[in-house]
């Protein structure tokens with residue numbers, strides 16, 4: 001990026017936001033970033049006194065950025081507890097998330113650390129699931145198993161919220177994907193609006209992935225991609241590129257998609273008594289959980 005001055009204070013800018021037209025220096029970028037995340041938390045009433053928040057650290061840098069941000073937010077508050085969770089899926093070459101760089105944002109007072117693996121939870125690894133099922137079925141199984149880990153650990157540790165580091169790009173992609181696939185249920189029934197389901201919160205929901213990665217790099221010293229998960233299908237692989245190309249000409253497109261998703265969810269007439277959260281994975285379902293049925297078959301066949 002060329003040496004341009006910050007739109008607010010004239011120090012050197014570290015980022016240019018096309019959607020706002022602003023150049024921001026490090027200080028004003030942090031202030032803008034954290035204000036957006038706090039606004040998302042406030043407007044959705046995502047955090048309340050007494051919350052025990054589980055943060056799932058994924059392979060991208062955004063998990064550590066989220067933990068860093070929530071630690072700053074919690075500060076010296078004694079009414080909030082943070083639990084950092086890593087899941088080792090048992091994949092050759094990319095098992096546990098990378099250890100956070102120094103200074104380690106995930107250690108220190110106030111954060112409980114929990115590590116689990118697919119092997120100990122379910123008795124098999126992702127490598128074995130890929131061998132048994134092939135792609136993309138293995139990928140769908142992975143998502144269900146991760147959700148089962150969330151639900152099991154949340155119950156075991158008394159978590160009241162599950163914090164996900166999904167970014168504007170992830171959320172916009174999910175809305176567009178649901179529309180393209182015609183999956184109205186995903187838009188009408190966002191997780192965590194059901195009895196028995198632990199609410200999911202995503203403070204970075206309105207922040208572009210590129211800015212989440214920059215925040216991670218500048219705050220935790222960790223460089224990398226903010227991407228949460230690898231694509232399962234050709235459509236999932238194509239979608240981010242399609243969305244990025246379109247956003248190149250229409251900078252607010254991703255915000256528009258996320259806002260449509262929010263509006264549709266707010267119009268839905270929940271709680272529909274026919275819909276309940278799956279007791280194993282927490283996904284909304286009517287006549288039994290498809291994902292869990294698939295996983296039960298997998299565990300049976302192994």
Ligand SMILES: [Zn+2]
Nearest residue numbers: 006009025028
């Ligand atoms: Zn500035």
Ligand SMILES: [Zn+2]
Nearest residue numbers: 278281289292
């Ligand atoms: Zn399920």
